[in-house]
Amino acid sequence: MSDARRIPGSPIDVNIRYTHSLGGLSPYFEGLIAGRAVASTCVACGRTWFPPRLGCCSRAGPARWKTLAGTGRIAAGTNGGGTLPFGGGSAGEGLALVALDGADNLALGWVDGLGDVPPVDARVRLVATESNPPHPAQAARYVPE
Numbered sequence: 001m002s003d004a005r006r007i008p009g010s011p012i013d014v015n016i017r018y019t020h021s022l023g024g025l026s027p028y029f030e031g032l033i034a035g036r037a038v039a040s041t042c043v044a045c046g047r048t049w050f051p052p053r054l055g056c057c058s059r060a061g062p063a064r065w066k067t068l069a070g071t072g073r074i075a076a077g078t079n080g081g082g083t084l085p086f087g088g089g090s091a092g093e094g095l096a097l098v099a100l101d102g103a104d105n106l107a108l109g110w111v112d113g114l115g116d117v118p119p120v121d122a123r124v125r126l127v128a129t130e131s132n133p134p135h136p137a138q139a140a141r142y143v144p145e
């Protein structure tokens, strides 16, 4: 770009800190940090969601909280060498979609102890996070069962 098109001015750094409410999903996020798999179960169809859904079927009303065992199997794995939203740097060895026992969906999380690409069907369990992640969603961490 030529200097003739530049708008004169000075760069300014702005930092804003605010408390991001976890809202209705607070039980799920608090569970993740503690290593507990807090799911939701739909009162109409009986499906269980981890990560939870606050509503499932259109007229079912609010879902009920249900704590799962926290164990499951890798459904898909990939190299997780990237960084996460909200800052905090690299978060784990491998990244995987995990099918928790008792859940009808898949959950994304970091996997330690199974290499860069967690193998499909490996058994894992959710563990408490030892760090203080920038956002509790980043506390979804699994190790071999």
Ligand SMILES: [Zn+2]
Binding pocket: 042, 043, 044, 045, 046, 047, 056, 057, 060
């Ligand atoms: Zn439902």
